[in-house]
Amino acid sequence: MSKHKYETMGQQFGRRSWAEPWKVKMVEPIKMISRAEREKAAEEAGYNTFLLRSEDVYIDLLTDSGTSAMSDRQWAGIMLGDEAYAGSRNFYNLENAVQQYYGYQFIVPTHQGRGAEHLISQALIEKGDYIPGNMYFTTTRLHQELAGGTFVDVIIDEAHDPQDQHPFKGNVDLDKLQALIDKIGADKIPYVSLAGTVNMAGGQPVSMANVRALRKLCDKYGILIYLDATRMYENAFFIQEREEGFADKTVAEILKEFCSYTDGAWMSAKKDNLVNIGGWLATNQEEVAEQARNLVVVYEGLHTYGGMAGRDMEALAIGIAEGVEDDQIAARVGQVRYLGELLLAWDIPIMEPIGGHAIFLDARRFYPHIPQDQFPAQTLAAQLYIDSGVRSMERGVVSAGRDPETGDHRYPALELTRLTIPRRVYTQAHMDVVAESVKAVFDLREQTKGLEMIYEPAYLRFFQARFKML
Ligand SMILES: Cc1ncc(COP(=O)(O)O)c(C=O)c1O
Numbered sequence: 001m002s003k004h005k006y007e008t009m010g011q012q013f014g015r016r017s018w019a020e021p022w023k024v025k026m027v028e029p030i031k032m033i034s035r036a037e038r039e040k041a042a043e044e045a046g047y048n049t050f051l052l053r054s055e056d057v058y059i060d061l062l063t064d065s066g067t068s069a070m071s072d073r074q075w076a077g078i079m080l081g082d083e084a085y086a087g088s089r090n091f092y093n094l095e096n097a098v099q100q101y102y103g104y105q106f107i108v109p110t111h112q113g114r115g116a117e118h119l120i121s122q123a124l125i126e127k128g129d130y131i132p133g134n135m136y137f138t139t140t141r142l143h144q145e146l147a148g149g150t151f152v153d154v155i156i157d158e159a160h161d162p163q164d165q166h167p168f169k170g171n172v173d174l175d176k177l178q179a180l181i182d183k184i185g186a187d188k189i190p191y192v193s194l195a196g197t198v199n200m201a202g203g204q205p206v207s208m209a210n211v212r213a214l215r216k217l218c219d220k221y222g223i224l225i226y227l228d229a230t231r232m233y234e235n236a237f238f239i240q241e242r243e244e245g246f247a248d249k250t251v252a253e254i255l256k257e258f259c260s261y262t263d264g265a266w267m268s269a270k271k272d273n274l275v276n277i278g279g280w281l282a283t284n285q286e287e288v289a290e291q292a293r294n295l296v297v298v299y300e301g302l303h304t305y306g307g308m309a310g311r312d313m314e315a316l317a318i319g320i321a322e323g324v325e326d327d328q329i330a331a332r333v334g335q336v337r338y339l340g341e342l343l344l345a346w347d348i349p350i351m352e353p354i355g356g357h358a359i360f361l362d363a364r365r366f367y368p369h370i371p372q373d374q375f376p377a378q379t380l381a382a383q384l385y386i387d388s389g390v391r392s393m394e395r396g397v398v399s400a401g402r403d404p405e406t407g408d409h410r411y412p413a414l415e416l417t418r419l420t421i422p423r424r425v426y427t428q429a430h431m432d433v434v435a436e437s438v439k440a441v442f443d444l445r446e447q448t449k450g451l452e453m454i455y456e457p458a459y460l461r462f463f464q465a466r467f468k469m470l
Contacts, residue, residue: 020335021327022424025072032058032389039386046466047382047451049391058389059430060422064357066112066270066277067422071322074274074315081311090313091304094280097320102229103256104264104282106289110300111307113230113268114139116281118299120226120266121147123291124190132180133193134172135159135201138399138460140193140228145404151193152180159201160413162351162362167242169204169353170197170235172214186221194262195228196235200395202416203231203336203355205238208246208258215261224285229265232258233272234356237329252324264288271357274319274423278308323423332356336421338428342435348442351416358420361438363396367445372397372411374450378467380417380441383448388437393418398453399462 033041033056045051049062060067070078082088095107110116117140125131127148133140134155141151154176158166172194181189192214197203211225218225236254240246246254259265264283269275283289293303300307308316322328333356340354349365363370363377370376377396384390396415403410419434441448455466 019331020424020427021325021331022071030058035386038389042382042386046455047378047469048462048465048467049381049385049393050463051466052385052391056389057385057391059426059434060391061358061419061434062391062393064271064420064422065268066275067425068270068274068276068319069422069424070274070276070315070319071424073322074318077314077318078311080314081309082314083310085305086302087304088310088313090310090317093317094313094320097317098280098282101252101255101320101324102232102259102265102282104259105284106282106286106292108281108289108292108296108303109306109308109313110279110281110296112270112277112279113228113266114143114279115296115300115307116266116268116279117143119281119292119295120264120288121149122295123288124224124226125149126190128188129190130180130184130188131191131193132172132177132189134170134195134206135198137195137199137228138401138462140195142460144193149190154180154192155198155201159198159204162202162349162360162365162414162416165353167205167238167353168207168210169201170195170206171210172206174213174217177214177217181221181223186223189221189223191224191226191263192218193228194225196230196232196258197238197356199231199357200399200412200414201355202351202360202414203234203357204353205235205242205356206258207243208239208254209243211258211261224264225262227259227262227265228267229259229282230268230271231357232265233324233329234333236324237326237333238356240326251326251329255324269316269319271423272323273316274323275312275316278312278316280306332421332423335426335428335431339419339421339431339435342431343438346435346439346442348438351414358418360395360414360416360418361392363415363417366417366442367448367450369446370448370450372415373409374470375453375467376450377415377417379448379450382451382467382469383441383444384417384437387441388433390419390434390437393420394462398465401461 121143125147269278349362351360400410451467
């Protein structure tokens with residue numbers, strides 16, 4: 001199948017970049033409340049966009065997690081739910097879909113991604129282990145730490161520079177990994193935690209060459225590779241677009257080859273797989289599958305539902321096949337790119353190259369006068385909401401949390417505000433509104449002040465922390 005298959009009519013005639021490969025069948029009304037109401041709502045939410053009521057939000061770009069619009073086929077699948085406690089036929093459909101598209105042998109369903117992270121961390125990590133990975137993700141690292149491990153970032157340096165144009169900023173730096181192996185010994189490294197399109201680095205992909213080389217290095221030392229497959233469809237799309245030798249392969253073919261270099265994966269199905277809830281753990285290792293099945297009955301549910309209803313597993317099985325279609329994924333990344341290119345045209349600082357699932361505003365360059373301990377990215381998210389009711393999310397010092405040893409804030413190089421685009425939900429007109437609002441907030445940047453944190457929860461503080469304006 002050639003990639004020309006998903007060219008729109010416009011592209012075929014060289015007219016415009018893309019159009020959505022779907023039409024709207026059902027609508028959900030949204031409304032914008034007044035500025036005074038937004039100011040009140042923001043204050044009541046402690047200037048944390050996670051604490052806003054969604055009714056007070058106009059365009060919700062908090063996350064692409066569980067916010068996708070399901071298709072008519074997925075909704076039809078919901079009616080085919082087999083709600084038997086054990087052995088639901090929907091589980092077998094899900095198992096078949098993961099085997100077919102990702103290529104793994106054993107599948108354990110979970111309620112969402114972090115359920116699978118919990119299982120794999122408990123199954124593979126022993127106290128005192130080190131888990132190298134291509135940049136941390138909040139819940140992933142926390143489960144690794146709770147299992148007694150220490151996460152070590154081995155992503156290439158370019159990933160920490162928001163302006164570097166490297167096409168595969170998600171790549172693992174094999175020299176950093178080798179140095180870690182030399183320092184602590186391979187027996188203290190149960191697996192490499194590899195993520196496709198690295199969320200915290202701005203949705204940046206890993207190349208096929210990099211995963212192949214990583215496999216070679218890990219094989220030399222008997223180290224496993226487990227993949228965070230949450231946004232691997234987008235990663236496969238970037239490989240098709242940017243890496244030599246893949247232009248004529250489908251996203252599905254690229255996905256399967258990439259996964260073949262790994263021993264298993266965990267998945268937040270709420271992203272690429274186009275469902276509102278769900279996740280899975282997959283592995284080619286029978287003993288890991290057995291451990292995961294033992295654990296899943298304690299923490300999630302029986303091993304043939306893992307916290308999902310039968311109907312949810314059916315929608316997920318259908319979503320796995322739909323999400324990986326070339327036209328779907330090209331339009332998804334194309335919409336993100338449309339928003340990013342508008343902002344770049346106005347010289348608004350964003351993380352580049354434009355990633356797969358979101359535009360990351362570079363809050364350091366946006367608000368150079370606000371020090372990191374006054375939370376510039378959190379400030380920007382609050383200001384955007386007040387301006388237009390657009391909800392975004394902080395991905396900077398608040399998300400990074402505190403160092404468990406020193407108790408001090410972790411100060412990440414990247415201080416970003418994420419505008420995350422749900423799949424199949426908003427139109428190009430919504431993107432225009434968002435871009436103009438960012439521009440309006442940018443124009444007022446010099447008079448904007450930072451925030452002070454007045455409540456800090458013990459875990460994953462970005463979800464529930466509260467702030468006041470300085
Ligand atoms: C890269 C990545 N991994 C794991 C997760 C955790 O998945 P969930 O939110 O479904 O628990 C997420 C969700 O935000 C994610 O973006």
